[in-house]
Amino acid sequence: MTFELQHNDPQSKARAGLITTDHGQIETPIFMPVGTVASVKAVHFHELREDIKAQIILGNTYHLYLRPGVEILEQAGGLHKFNGWDRPILTDSGGFQVFSLTANRKLNEEGATFRSHIDGSKHLFTPERAVEIQRSIGADIIMAFDECTPGDADYNYAKKSMGLTHRWLARGVKHFDATEPKYGYSQTFFPIVQGCVYPDLRRQSAEFVASQNRDGNAIGGLAVGEPTEKMYEMIEIVNEILPENKPRYLMGVGTPQNILEGIERGVDMFDCVMPTRNGRNGMLFTSQGIMNMRNEKWKNDFSPLDEFGTSYVDRVYTKAYLRHLFISKELLAMQIASIHNLAFYLWLVGEARKHIIAGDFSQWKRGMIEQLGRRL
């Protein structure tokens, strides 16, 4: 994987770049739709490619390991062959599940023991195992196995947690460098900064991560319960330290506003379940603000879903129709909302890129932020 830094915004830390992988290129800043279990929920890859214009999607090591399992993925020839997505894939390591499945896991120095949420069986994830599984999945970008520290952790917990993440990182790097890709194309490994909301920990973590000298770096442990302002502050601190000539990936973030704020602070890659999950739950993100499609006010609004939208669903379907589909619990509702939201997210980062290149990002961003927060 290579990264070419193409433009720096004169007014901010925002930048435009180009990532090249064996499965194609990614123009940054980019949003990566989440496809946890080898599918971006409710969306066909055809739509993802042609309408949403996704350039890279996510998969999840923990979920894919449990189902369909490493053996099936290897038999298939890797995740790309298995699910038919021939563009880049990034896999999360399972570190987020250490956070989200707290009740079902135990941590120790060696790794994390999970109790499967599917059948209760026990499984040990170590930094080495996480690399191996991701080798089998065959993702273009694989993530270090970390502990995603909760946003409300106290200093002592955060410090210990960060130490564990760093020791796991060193092991992961070592194992990655000692192993080969399984399917003939190259893979790269991103380390993850932790440190919760504590500036000195974040600095220490960013320095340790940068010292690993990987192709790209990630910022984790944000948007997990801490105040938004803290998140922005941590991004600034960390990006001062992470190298400029490598992509920076802010994991799990976020709202459209979060993404623009992240871009302004020098982040290149984002992923989040919001456009898909919130979409399935009836919420639409648009350039004019957010809409709860279940609201009664859309009942007889026969205007297009989003007159400024770029997706075909924005023109073909009306607000009243989508509301009807949600109220009736029709599956099509979730498909339309997911397609719309993802197309909007990809439009948003695409516009950000254009404005960075044009040199008026900050001005454009200010106007967008104001619009995005409105409740329609």
Add this chain to the structure above:
RNA sequence: GGGCAGUUACCAAAGUGGCCAACUGGGGCUGACUGUAACUCAGCUGUCUUUCGACUUCGGAGGUUCGAAUCCUUCACUGCCCA
């Protein structure tokens, strides 16, 4: 014509003398959701009130009782059975 059962909030349906503005579903309304255990979760859903609380309700009318959705009388309507 006779017998039996029933009538509770938007719908369905509990409650059968005080703890009942009334269980529970559904429907409706509103909100939440940030590296996906999520087509999920939470709140509200008689009226007025921010809360406390006040007021009006359980087919209609009348009655018994300190007190009735619950007991009695009667009327209306619905369902089933026998003629």
